[in-house]
Amino acid sequence: LPKKHSAADTTIFTVMSALAQQYNAINLSQGFPDFPIDAQLGNYLSEAAQNGWNQYAPMPGLPMLRNAVAKNFQQRHGIDINPDTEITITPGATYAIYTAFTAILQPGDEVIVLEPAYDSYIPNIEMNGGKVVPVALKAPTFEVDWDLVKAAITAKTKAIIVNTPHNPTGATWNKEDWDALAEIVRNTDIIILSDEVYEQLVYDGKPHYSVLQHPELRERSFALYSFGKVFHNTGWKIGYCIAPPAFTQAFRKLHQFVAFSINTPAQYALAAYLENGIQEPVNIMLQSKRDYFLGLMKETPFTILQPAGGSYFQLASYENISDLPDTEFAQWLTKEYGVATIPVSAFYSNRKDDKLIRFCFAKKEETLSSAVEKLAEIG
């Protein structure tokens, strides 16, 4: 069968979670919480199923969920979004990113990807006939080198995909980053894909800046979100795409023939929970997990690059421990010390090896302390 992309045959998240299971290791690799969802959210789900919300939802998503998302954005950011013409509910953000690429790309179009990058972007671009143009972020802060981005633009550049808060580095963008991007794409037709799945996980009192808050960029952007990161239910696989009406129309033209519509009872539950249920902002809980994890890691030979400003990931260097390439090191750590992580080279097209691994800290405190106890044994 034809080879549709140049990325790994099996995604690193599947590889490392399987290895963790095989060696009975603590899994700080794939990003998902190990603590429960709010019982109220679960109650809404069973209420939906029992009250007859069991048939196909409308193609763009349940109106009550799209309205709740629009209201939530208005409350949190003061942004007006039309729920009928600008919001589409999707089976997760991964699907939304893929569908946005499918809507815009023609064979030979170039897409700029800032690396390290979430592992679905590059195969998604290639599966749609696009050509990936990688641009490296500046280690160790992983800020954008705007001169490099500018130099990467050609007549064939169709889009740039950006991600804040960033997986895997935890870096976040400020307003100046968006201004710099706006300046670079002004007078071009370049489309922005803004992956904001960790928008509510920003720490140290800083705000999240969304592409939707930048009127000039918003007109040319798909903004992609995932409920899984906000309500700790990654397994529900529900997200959404916010885009201007013309982009949304193009997106739905594809979506109607790929997924058509999304799990109805889960949409009902999310809408009810957005309207009635939310208690403590999720970043407070996750920041305290980050801080707890960083405190514990001082007892280990790992070097923390800089505390994650957002997301639920922390990068660390193992250069004081081993000379192994990062993929082998992550396997060794899983097998010998019982802690699974993600090698950061998996987030690069050219498999760049900086001796960095990624830890997921969206875990119960006892999970984090058991894991770090094992890491502290490394001689």
Ligand code: PMP
């Ligand atoms: N983008 C980034 C940066 C992610 O880390 C993830 C991880 N889940 C996704 C997109 C995909 O989200 P979903 O699970 O909703 O498909």
Ligand code: GLN
């Ligand atoms: N987003 C999660 C991560 O980065 C995992 C998603 C997946 O397994 N595809 O770990």
